[in-house]
Structures are given as C-alpha cells and as structure tokens.
Amino acid sequence: MPLFINRDQMFAHQVHLLEHKLRSKEERILELETENAILHLRLAECLGKLRRESEEESKALTQLQHQRNAQKITRSALAKLLSGVQAVKQELSEIFAVYLSFATELEEKSKQLLEKVGQASCPLNGHRGDNGQLQAHVAALERSLEEEREKCRAERQRRKDLHNTLVLQELRGNIRVHCRVRPVLPFDPPEEVVSAMSDDTVMVNCIKTGMPVHNKIFEFEVHGPEDSQDAVFQEVRPLMTSLLDYNVCIMAYGQTGSGKTHTMMGSRPLEENSGTQKDTQQGIIPKAAxxxxxxxxxxxxxxxxxxxxxxxxxxxxxDLLARDELSSAAGQRRDVITTSSGTIQVTSLTHPVCNASEVMQIISSVLKFRAHCPTLIHPDSSRSHLVVNLTVSSKSPNALALARRLQRAKRDMQQSTQKEWWSPRCHRANPSAQHSSDELFASSSSSPCPSPSLSPCPSPRPSMSQAPFKTKLQLVDLAGSECVMSGVSGAALWEVSCINRSLSALADVLGALAEHRPHVPYRNSKLTHLLQDAIGDAKLLLMLCVSPTQHFITESLQSLGLGTRARQVQKEPPRRKNNTLKVK
Structure with missing residues (x-):
C-alpha cells in the first residue's frame, strides 16, 4: 500500500521547530545584551577609577612641584640671608678694627691731657680757665668714645639677631638634625648599605631576598666617614654663638657601636684631651667647653x-659629681622637679669652673662611675644616658668695662700728681683731700668713682645694676638602642628594657610635638622629663649616629626615621634669656 504524507503536518512541525529555535536565539540575544551592559558598566567603572587615579597623580605631582618650588625659594632666601650675614660680619670686623684704633688713640690723648692738666694745676692757680677747657675737651673725648662703644654694641647685637634669624629658619626646622655615618670597621660585615650621597643627603639600600633593591633617601646635614671631628664641630659651632641669649642642647642618638661617644667625647682618653694642646680627636663636649x-x-x-x-x-x-668610689648608686639618686614657672630643676651638685681644661678634668674624674657593660656589638657599651650641664650666669655687660677704664685713668692720674686727686667727670677738685691711693680706689668695680665717703666729689652718674640671668648648655650622650643581636642576658635585660623604653619615650615626645598634640608626654620617662627644657625651650641639635653595614640596617632605619620625625617638629622659637640693663 502506498504511504500518504500529510504535508501540512510536516510544515507545521517544521514551523514549530523554527519558532523554538527563534525563541532560543532571542533568549541568547537577551543574555548577550545583558552581559554587554554589565561589561559596559564595568568598563565605565574602570575608566572612572583610572580618571580619578590620574587626577590624584596629577594633583600629587602638582603639590610636589609646589613643594620643590617653595624649597627652592626658601633656599634662595636663605642663601641671600647668609650672604647678608657674611657681609655684615665683614663690615663689623672693619668697624671693630676702626673702633679699637680710635679707642686706643683716645685713651692715649686722654692720658696726655690728664698729665698736662695735672702739671699745670699744681704750680699755678691762675690757669684754672685753661684747666676748665682741658676738662671740657676730655669730657668731649669721653663722650665720643662712649658713642663709638654704643655703635659697636649695636653692631654686635645686630650680628647676634641676624645669626639667630639664620639658625631658626623653617628650612632647617626648629630642631636641627645632623647625621654622621661612621666608617666600616674591621669587625663589620663587608656589605655597605648606608652611604652619604652629599652634604645633605644620605641613602640606604634596602636589600631583601628575592626582591629588587629599594633605595631610601633621607635629607639631613650629613657627615660622611671621611669627615674629621673638627669638620663635625664646625657645623655645631654656630649654635654656640647664641648661648649667652638662649638655652642650647646637643644630643647624640643611635644604636650601640654607632659612634655616639666618639662623636661627643672623642677617641682618646679624657686625661689627654684635658691638656692645653689642641687634639684633633676631641669630640663635641671638649670642643664646646x-x-x-x-x-x-x-x-x-x-x-x-x-x-x-x-x-x-x-x-x-x-648625680655623678656627688659620688666617690665607696658610695653606692642608690644613695646618689636625684629627683626631677618642675617649678611653678615650668622650668626643670634637679637638686644636683654644681662645681664652678674657670676654663675648658678644668671642665674636662672634672668630667674625666667622674666618667668612670658611668654604667658600662660589654656586649657582642661593643666591648664597653654605655648602659646610661650621660647629661653634662654647663650653666652660664651673666651680669651687667656694660658697666664693668666702663668702670675699669675710668679706674685705670684715675690710677694714672694719682701716680702722676701724687698730691692732688682730680676727675674729669667732677665739677670741682678738692686739693685738700689727702687720701691714699688704696683708700681712694677701694670701691667696687661696678662703680666708676670711689665711694662717697672717700671721693672728694660724688659721682653724678646713676648706679647701674642688672639681675643675673642664666643660660644652659646641655651636652647629652644617649645610651645606644639595643637589639637581640647585642647578646645581653640575665640582669642586663632590665637595663636594655629601660634604655629602649626611655628612647621610645623620646620618640613619643617628638611625635607629639610634630603632630601638635595638646599633651606632650614628657613625664613618661625620667630622660624626657630631665630634658623637657632642652626639647621644649632651647635650640636643639640632634646628632644621628648610624652604622653603614647591612647587619645593622634595621637600627639605622629606626634612627633615621626618628630624625625625620624630629625635623617635622614646628614649635615656638626659644625664649631669649637675656634681660635689659636696669638703672636705679
């Protein structure tokens, strides 16, 4: 039998299949369009991120460029100011030379006139008119000399003000930070990673296994391994210029074995350094003294x-001055006291000194009492922070020099006349006064004339006095920061803990000052409490001592980081300790 195919059913079935395929294609198209929209959104987000990152990078570059321009402007201004200071110094030296020659000439002429007046006033009473002219001439010469002295004092004050302005420039910060890189010693590993690139840049090569070398740059006043002790002190010396007006503190910071004691004391024994001959190996403390x-x-x-x-x-x-060889450390403990005026006082013994040799002799005699202990890094590592205070008490700067010159002129007149005392500053002479020279000039050096009971005529000058003011020079040799490789154990671990905690407290104080926190934790450690005046109200120089080798790179980076934090401190300028002359 023949087969009959229903074509309508076949066509309907094909149409149904095609419609099913069409729906699946449309669904696929919708899925692809959804994925395309999602990809477009992601692309837009990536473009936005790239745009924001590029804008941030451009802003950062612009800000960096502004900072560099500001640094260039500040450095140029500082260079101009330095050239101005040098020019003023040159002019001041010339003025001072002229002043010395003029003062010498005036003194000689004044002596000659006094001798002539003395010779003419004894035999003849009729020449009193000439004596009066000579007296007026001498008085005029003295006034001229006093004017020259005032000009010289004004130039000196101008030089000090210019120096203080130069030292307190914002380019160097309120805390000056220097970095000294010690040379590689025989016991050091050979790899050298810390190097002085220039006078103001030190570079650290950070080497890690499997990682590329990363260089870190720090900007300080840098002293390389080849710099001598004299070269280091030449950078410290400008701070000493303003010591009579401000407190000054010089502090050495660094790890054990980085050269702090060599920088502060020197490499030779202090008994040799205390001699009169100049020693190029002396450190900052003997040179500053x-x-x-x-x-x-x-x-x-x-x-x-x-x-x-x-x-x-x-x-x-x-207190090391209160010790002797038989005393114990516990009996010499001192308390740090904060006075009502905010200054720091320690009830320690003080010793008056007259010269640098005496200072170093005293320091050498007590330095053996400082705590020391050998470690694997250093055979004679310091276990304590050494603080040397030199307090300068100043009196009237002007009255004594003037009084001494007048006294010398009166003595010359006394020797020339032998019978009659006469002063060019008196309005009358008393020839009947027959006091001896010892009685006549037994008065205090602060008064230009003898006491009223001995002088034939009272001095018309008012008495001048000045309350003594004090400035302080603090020289600090900090104990070295410790690490595990120092090899200490047993009871020495407590010493290491105290050293590291005190240095951490110093870093916390600098951090609080750099961030302008309302509370600065000075009292977290006896070290920072003792140095509160030096950190808060003094010209402070922080000398960073670092080792150049890879073996100590962690401690070197920590020291350089603390120096960077110290440079960021922006505090009020230190207060001037000098006060003005009072006239009673």
Missing part, C-alpha cells in the same frame, strides 16, 4: 660657669 670660654665678649668677672654631670640609669637620675 673650649668654645664656651671664648664666645663671651664681656669682662671675665661679668659671668660665671657652673658644671653638673648626671646620668639616667634604669629610669633614675644620679
């Missing part, structure tokens, strides 16, 4: 210097 007795342009009797030596050991303050 010598500079202290040279910077004052006042008479020797117008200021006094007192020395105190303390150490901070196991978070306690001890």
């Amino acid at each position: 010598a500079e202290l007795f040279l910077i004052s342009e006042k008479p020797a009797e117008s200021h006094t210097v007192e020395l105190s030596v303390m150490e901070v050991y196991n978070n306690e303050v001890f």
Whole structure:
C-alpha cells in the first residue's frame, strides 16, 4: 500500500521547530545584551577609577612641584640671608678694627691731657680757665668714645639677631638634625648599605631576598666617614654663638657601636684631651667647653660657669659629681622637679669652673662611675644616658668695662700728681683731700668713682645694676638602642628594657610635638622629663649616629626615621634669656 504524507503536518512541525529555535536565539540575544551592559558598566567603572587615579597623580605631582618650588625659594632666601650675614660680619670686623684704633688713640690723648692738666694745676692757680677747657675737651673725648662703644654694641647685637634669624629658619626646622655615618670597621660585615650621597643627603639600600633593591633617601646635614671631628664641630659651632641669649642642647642618638661617644667625647682618653694642646680627636663636649670660654665678649668677672654631670640609669637620675668610689648608686639618686614657672630643676651638685681644661678634668674624674657593660656589638657599651650641664650666669655687660677704664685713668692720674686727686667727670677738685691711693680706689668695680665717703666729689652718674640671668648648655650622650643581636642576658635585660623604653619615650615626645598634640608626654620617662627644657625651650641639635653595614640596617632605619620625625617638629622659637640693663 502506498504511504500518504500529510504535508501540512510536516510544515507545521517544521514551523514549530523554527519558532523554538527563534525563541532560543532571542533568549541568547537577551543574555548577550545583558552581559554587554554589565561589561559596559564595568568598563565605565574602570575608566572612572583610572580618571580619578590620574587626577590624584596629577594633583600629587602638582603639590610636589609646589613643594620643590617653595624649597627652592626658601633656599634662595636663605642663601641671600647668609650672604647678608657674611657681609655684615665683614663690615663689623672693619668697624671693630676702626673702633679699637680710635679707642686706643683716645685713651692715649686722654692720658696726655690728664698729665698736662695735672702739671699745670699744681704750680699755678691762675690757669684754672685753661684747666676748665682741658676738662671740657676730655669730657668731649669721653663722650665720643662712649658713642663709638654704643655703635659697636649695636653692631654686635645686630650680628647676634641676624645669626639667630639664620639658625631658626623653617628650612632647617626648629630642631636641627645632623647625621654622621661612621666608617666600616674591621669587625663589620663587608656589605655597605648606608652611604652619604652629599652634604645633605644620605641613602640606604634596602636589600631583601628575592626582591629588587629599594633605595631610601633621607635629607639631613650629613657627615660622611671621611669627615674629621673638627669638620663635625664646625657645623655645631654656630649654635654656640647664641648661648649667652638662649638655652642650647646637643644630643647624640643611635644604636650601640654607632659612634655616639666618639662623636661627643672623642677617641682618646679624657686625661689627654684635658691638656692645653689642641687634639684633633676631641669630640663635641671638649670642643664646646673650649668654645664656651671664648664666645663671651664681656669682662671675665661679668659671668660665671657652673658644671653638673648626671646620668639616667634604669629610669633614675644620679648625680655623678656627688659620688666617690665607696658610695653606692642608690644613695646618689636625684629627683626631677618642675617649678611653678615650668622650668626643670634637679637638686644636683654644681662645681664652678674657670676654663675648658678644668671642665674636662672634672668630667674625666667622674666618667668612670658611668654604667658600662660589654656586649657582642661593643666591648664597653654605655648602659646610661650621660647629661653634662654647663650653666652660664651673666651680669651687667656694660658697666664693668666702663668702670675699669675710668679706674685705670684715675690710677694714672694719682701716680702722676701724687698730691692732688682730680676727675674729669667732677665739677670741682678738692686739693685738700689727702687720701691714699688704696683708700681712694677701694670701691667696687661696678662703680666708676670711689665711694662717697672717700671721693672728694660724688659721682653724678646713676648706679647701674642688672639681675643675673642664666643660660644652659646641655651636652647629652644617649645610651645606644639595643637589639637581640647585642647578646645581653640575665640582669642586663632590665637595663636594655629601660634604655629602649626611655628612647621610645623620646620618640613619643617628638611625635607629639610634630603632630601638635595638646599633651606632650614628657613625664613618661625620667630622660624626657630631665630634658623637657632642652626639647621644649632651647635650640636643639640632634646628632644621628648610624652604622653603614647591612647587619645593622634595621637600627639605622629606626634612627633615621626618628630624625625625620624630629625635623617635622614646628614649635615656638626659644625664649631669649637675656634681660635689659636696669638703672636705679
């Protein structure tokens, strides 16, 4: 039988299949369009992120460019100011030379006139008119000399003000930070990763296994391994110029064995450094002590210097001057007291000193009492923070010099006349006065004329006095920061803990000052409490001592990081300690 195919059913079935395929294609198209929309959204988000990142990078580059421009402008201004200071110094030296020659000439002429007046006033009473003219001439010469002295004093003050302005420039920050990289020693590993690139840049090569070398750059005043002790002190010396007006603190910071004691004390024994011959291996402390007795342009009797030596050991303050070889550390413990005016006082012994040699002799005699302990890094590692205080008490800067010159002129007149005392500043002479020279000039050096009971005529000048003011030079050799490789154990672990906690407290204080926090934790450690005046109200120089090798890179980076934090501190300028002359 033949087969009959229903074509309508076949066509309907094919149409049904095609419609099913069409629906599946449309669904696929919808899925693809959805995926396309999602991809478009993701693309838009990526483009937005890239746009924001590019904008942030452009802003960062613009800000960096502004900072560089500001640094260039500040440096150029500082260079101009430095050139101005040098020009003023040159002019001041010329003016001072002219002043010296003029003052010498005036003194000689004044002596000659006094001798002539003395010779003419004895035999003839009729020449009183000529004597009056000579007296007026001498008085005019003295006034001219006093004017020259005032000009010289004004130039000196101008030089000090310019120096203080230069030191307090914002380019260097309120805390000056220097970095000294010690040379590679025989016992050091050979790889050197810390190097001085220039006078103001130190570079650290951070080497990690399997990672590319990463260089870190730090900007400080840098002293390389080749720099001598004299070269280091030449950068420190400008701070000493303003010591008679401000408190000054110089502090050495770094790990054990990085050269802090060499920088502060020197490499030779202090008994040798205390000699009169100049030693190029002397550190900052002996050189600063010598500079202290040279910077004052006042008479020797117008200021006094007192020395105190303390150490901070196991978070306690001890007075080294109060010790002897039989005493114990516990009996010499001192308390740090904050006065009502906010200053820090320690009831420690002070010793008056007259020269740098005496200062170093005293320090060398008490330095053997400082806590020391050998470690794997250093055979004679310091276990305490050494604080050397030199307090300068200054008196009137002007009255003593003037009084001494007048006294010398009166003595010359006394020797020339032998019978009659006469002063060019008196309005009358008393020939009947027959006092001896010892009685006549037994008065205090602060008065230009003898006392009223001995002088034939009272001095018309008002008495001048000035309350003594004090400035302080603090020289600090901090104990080295410790690590596990130092090899300490047993009871020495407590010393290491106290050292690290006190140095952490110092870092916390600098961080609080850099971030302008309302509370600065000075009292978290006896070290920061003792140095509160130096950190808060003094010209502070922080000398970072670092080792150059890979073996100590962690401690070197920690020291350089603390120096960077210290440079960010923006505090009020230190208060001037000098006060003005009072006239009673």
